[in-house]
Amino acid sequence: MGAHIEAAVALTSHGLRRPTARRLADAAARAGLAQAGKESGEVDMLINAGIYREDNMGEPALAALIQEDIGANLGQPPVGGHGTFSFDLMNGVCGVISGIQLEAGLLRSGVIRLGAIVTSDVHPNLKDPRSAPFRPSGGALLLDWDASIAGFTDFHIETFPEYEDLLVSGLAWQEQNGPHRRPRRSSGKNLMAIEGKPGYQARLVDCAEEATRHFLRRLGMGISEIDLFVPAPSSADFLEPLLIRLGIPGDRVAYVAEDLEGVYTTGPIAALQAAIKSGRLREAHNTVLVAAGAGITVALALYRQTSP
Amino acid sequence: MQRTSHRTRIQLERLTGIHERRVVGPGENSLTLATGAARDCLTHSQHQAADIEMLISTSITRSKGKFSQSFEPPLSLYVKQAIGATQAVNFDLSNACAGMLTGVFVLQDLITRGEISCGMVVSGEYISHLSWNAARQIRSIFSKQLASLTLGDAGAAVIVERTPNGGPGIDVIGFTTLAEHSRLCLAFPSNIGPGAQMYTKSRTLHRVAIDDMAPLVAEVMEEAGIALDDIDYLIPHQTSARAIRKGTQEFARRLGAKPKHVVVTVEEYGNTSSTTLFVALHKYLEEQRLHKGDRVMLLALASGIEIGIAVFTIDSQVDHYGRTH
Numbered sequence: 001m002g003a004h005i006e007a008a009v010a011l012t013s014h015g016l017r018r019p020t021a022r023r024l025a026d027a028a029a030r031a032g033l034a035q036a037g038k039e040s041g042e043v044d045m046l047i048n049a050g051i052y053r054e055d056n057m058g059e060p061a062l063a064a065l066i067q068e069d070i071g072a073n074l075g076q077p078p079v080g081g082h083g084t085f086s087f088d089l090m091n092g093v094c095g096v097i098s099g100i101q102l103e104a105g106l107l108r109s110g111v112i113r114l115g116a117i118v119t120s121d122v123h124p125n126l127k128d129p130r131s132a133p134f135r136p137s138g139g140a141l142l143l144d145w146d147a148s149i150a151g152f153t154d155f156h157i158e159t160f161p162e163y164e165d166l167l168v169s170g171l172a173w174q175e176q177n178g179p180h181r182r183p184r185r186s187s188g189k190n191l192m193a194i195e196g197k198p199g200y201q202a203r204l205v206d207c208a209e210e211a212t213r214h215f216l217r218r219l220g221m222g223i224s225e226i227d228l229f230v231p232a233p234s235s236a237d238f239l240e241p242l243l244i245r246l247g248i249p250g251d252r253v254a255y256v257a258e259d260l261e262g263v264y265t266t267g268p269i270a271a272l273q274a275a276i277k278s279g280r281l282r283e284a285h286n287t288v289l290v291a292a293g294a295g296i297t298v299a300l301a302l303y304r305q306t307s308p
Numbered sequence: 309m310q311r312t313s314h315r316t317r318i319q320l321e322r323l324t325g326i327h328e329r330r331v332v333g334p335g336e337n338s339l340t341l342a343t344g345a346a347r348d349c350l351t352h353s354q355h356q357a358a359d360i361e362m363l364i365s366t367s368i369t370r371s372k373g374k375f376s377q378s379f380e381p382p383l384s385l386y387v388k389q390a391i392g393a394t395q396a397v398n399f400d401l402s403n404a405c406a407g408m409l410t411g412v413f414v415l416q417d418l419i420t421r422g423e424i425s426c427g428m429v430v431s432g433e434y435i436s437h438l439s440w441n442a443a444r445q446i447r448s449i450f451s452k453q454l455a456s457l458t459l460g461d462a463g464a465a466v467i468v469e470r471t472p473n474g475g476p477g478i479d480v481i482g483f484t485t486l487a488e489h490s491r492l493c494l495a496f497p498s499n500i501g502p503g504a505q506m507y508t509k510s511r512t513l514h515r516v517a518i519d520d521m522a523p524l525v526a527e528v529m530e531e532a533g534i535a536l537d538d539i540d541y542l543i544p545h546q547t548s549a550r551a552i553r554k555g556t557q558e559f560a561r562r563l564g565a566k567p568k569h570v571v572v573t574v575e576e577y578g579n580t581s582s583t584t585l586f587v588a589l590h591k592y593l594e595e596q597r598l599h600k601g602d603r604v605m606l607l608a609l610a611s612g613i614e615i616g617i618a619v620f621t622i623d624s625q626v627d628h629y630g631r632t633h
Binding site for chain 2: 058061091161
């Protein structure tokens with residue numbers, strides 16, 4: 001018995017003329033529900049793990065707006081034991097795996113029966129697409145409980161704070177028209193800054209390798225026992241050196257579709273989508289998900305498509 | 309009110325019951341408030357930083373250094389490093405003013421299943437800048453930014469652990485999101501100054517909260533086999549003293565019972581957003597107003613609309629606060 005992947009959908013602009021973070025997550029969530037043959041009202045928990053939005057809204061959680069958009073348990077208060085609980089989780093590229101860890105646990109304890117993890121990132125200042133080094137995208141992952149498989153069994157999240165300043169981002173006030181003279185007039189803007197330092201990609205590979213080895217050692221697993229490796233990010237400067245160092249052959253890797261290369265928090269979902277589409281997730285006994293991002297944080301999960 | 313750019317004639321103190329609030333000093337921000345609270349929380353516990361297996365930061369504001377709102381790495385990483393909880397798994401969680409109780413909900417499940425035995429939820433809210441931005445634009449009592457004038461800065465942290473030897477703990481905890489009302493309170497980065505601005509339809513929010521919260525609370529209490537008059541202290545989200553008193557009266561009328569005491573601390577601290585429940589709990593523990601065996605209900609209400617309920621029984625916490633500490 002275990003937490004089972006019911007659907008994984010990743011998409012880019014999805015034909016939207018002006019793809020916002022909310023619309024991308026909405027589109028992915030709807031597509032995920034359709035793929036799983038589920039109604040939105042069946043979602044007990046909706047976690048949004050996206051980071052970058054066009055408006056940088058502070059509250060409410062974007063997850064609540066997505067819940068409203070997809071129509072999950074709206075109407076009168078959901079007395080009778082069934083409603084949807086939505087919130088945002090922020091852990092960069094590792095957010096999806098953190099979300100899976102929480103929902104897999106709640107599925108195990110029977111608190112929820114269907115969990116959704118959605119993601120989306122768009123350029124924070126839409127007028128300047130160079131302001132963020134990623135491709136706008138949205139993703140949705142649906143998890144339920146399956147008595148016939150082991151599902152998600154183990155997680156490992158490791159941080160390397162000695163590299164915490166290699167990638168930082170945040171909103172900072174920037175004066176645009178000099179000092180305030182008229183108090184009600186805008187004289188500046190809160191702009192998003194994403195600041196990467198040289199060496200970030202190289203350290204990301206180092207940390208991902210180290211954390212992967214720690215995880216496998218804890219599990220008593222060898223590299224050769226990994227049937228399918230699901231990595232994020234998918235960029236060649238991360239993936240190629242990591243695969244060489246770990247000794248994982250390319251035919252055991254879930255490579256994302258070309259149009260989804262360079263996505264951000266959606267990365268793990270895009271790789272899972274590729275693994276599902278190719279049929280390899282169903283065939284693999286041991287699937288290892290790995291994600292690495294700012295912090296530096298590396299998150300890993302083991303998914304077993306075998307009997308518990 | 310002295311900072312408002314327009315002559316408003318709003319009697320905010322009479323309207324909200326808030327007499328005072330705290331604002332940060334030079335060099336303080338969400339991170340320093342959160343870190344200070346985390347350290348203080350450890351000193352009031354029997355734990356070392358190394359015991360913390362998971363650390364969740366739930367600040368809405370997330371100011372740190374030059375950033376009025378930090379996005380990456382998560383604030384929780386900096387907090388855990390600062391307090392020495394280096395082995396803790398960390399992430400940030402954002403759920404408006406219900407953030408801290410959402411973190412407790414998450415930890416409670418992990419602890420119940422035995423995945424971890426000790427975790428911390430922390431939040432630092434440097435949120436008073438919303439007041440300064442609102443003060444420049446508010447013209448009347450009907451302004452959607454009026455609620456921003458009630459905000460105060462605070463940090464809070466709570467350690468959730470496995471109850472030793474089957475002692476009392478969390479009786480029940482639950483959450484739901486009434487997403488059809490998701491746009492009643494929205495906060496965005498400001499376009500007139502550093503920080504953010506918040507727009508709230510306060511009256512509608514209050515009405516919806518009363519209408520929808522009462523049946524949810526009744527259902528949770530019934531499932532847990534606890535009557536409302538079994539509750540010794542109700543700690544609701546602290547928005548305004550008037551709203552809490554009116555809300556509690558209406559609550560009691562609809563549910564036919566009322567808790568023995570309703571905790572109101574907003575008069576002294578203002579609305580400290582995600583930290584209100586735990587600032588109030590800390591104050592009552594420090595003043596030794598809570599005793600072993602007292603049953604406490606935490607009631608979160610937040611933009612979303614998020615409604616969260618937790619009922620727990622006071623035990624050894626009282627030994628670490630007040631004169632005995």
